[in-house]
Amino acid sequence: MRAVDEYQKLLKISFLNSYQQNLDLWSKDEGLTEIAQIFATAVEDKFTHGKVLDIGCGNGRHSKLFDSNYHYTGLDLISNNEWGRVEEEREKVDFIQEDFLFSTKDIGYYEGILDNGCFHHQDPSKYTDYLTKVRNSLVDNGLFMLGVYSTGERENKGQFKTLPSGKYKKVFSGGEIEELLNKHNFNIEKSYYIYNEQRSRYYMGILCKVNSDNL
Numbered sequence: 378m379r380a381v382d383e384y385q386k387l388l389k390i391s392f393l394n395s396y397q398q399n400l401d402l403w404s405k406d407e408g409l410t411e412i413a414q415i416f417a418t419a420v421e422d423k424f425t426h427g428k429v430l431d432i433g434c435g436n437g438r439h440s441k442l443f444d445s446n447y448h449y450t451g452l453d454l455i456s457n458n459e460w461g462r463v464e465e466e467r468e469k470v471d472f473i474q475e476d477f478l479f480s481t482k483d484i485g486y487y488e489g490i491l492d493n494g495c496f497h498h499q500d501p502s503k504y505t506d507y508l509t510k511v512r513n514s515l516v517d518n519g520l521f522m523l524g525v526y527s528t529g530e531r532e533n534k535g536q537f538k539t540l541p542s543g544k545y546k547k548v549f550s551g552g553e554i555e556e557l558l559n560k561h562n563f564n565i566e567k568s569y570y571i572y573n574e575q576r577s578r579y580y581m582g583i584l585c586k587v588n589s590d591n592l
């Protein structure tokens with residue numbers, strides 16, 4: 378494993394290269410879209426209006442799933458050319474170029490936080506810092522949707538590997554990710570296994586709630 382600060386630099390360079398070379402296949406990934414759609418519906422069912430944060434928002438494509446009653450904030454390591462267009466098309470929107478783990482900016486509180494494909498690339502030694510920051514950025518009863526690589530329903534052992542780019546890739550089993558979220562005081566409302574046929578991979582979307590009772 379690399380030192381944490383060295384890994385954060387590598388992560389940024391690796392994602393920047395993917396965007397510059399149009400290798401950001403995730404920007405069209407329908408499995409991730411499905412997870413974001415489930416989340417948008419859950420937020421709308423629970424809150425008539427509010428603020429949502431999309432950590433690792435990429436080009437900001439999930440913004441269009443939230444109607445105009447919600448302010449959408451997209452946060453990503455890499456500033457994206459598409460952000461300007463989204464800002465022109467949508468009133469309640471802003472983007473922050475930051476590393477979620479190390480940003481010192483006060484990012485405020487949100488009714489909903491989405492992390493769709495970002496957490497599973499982080500350094501495992503920072504999982505607690507990451508999830509604590511998510512939890513502390515949610516209002517009471519706020520919703521968190523975590524979308525991660527998944528082994529699928531039948532496997533109960535996850536995998537961890539370092540990709541050729543140097544990025545970490547954690548594939549979680551259902552048991553592993555649920556245990557991690559429970560340990561960090563998230564109440565799991567429902568888990569969704571999503572199979573993306575085109576990319577032959579499973580994701581899992583875990584919809585969670587936090588409330589002050591279990592802090």
Ligand SMILES: C[S@@+](CC[C@H](N)C(=O)[O-])C[C@H]1O[C@@H](n2cnc3c(N)ncnc32)[C@H](O)[C@@H]1O
Nearest residue numbers: 392403409433434435453454476477493494495
């Ligand atoms: C697989 S992409 C998913 C993008 C988007 N969620 C989607 O579904 O299209 C992961 C994104 O997370 C961003 N990212 C990775 N680590 C991050 C961090 N520590 N802080 C902020 N963004 C991060 C990357 O730059 C990349 O845009």
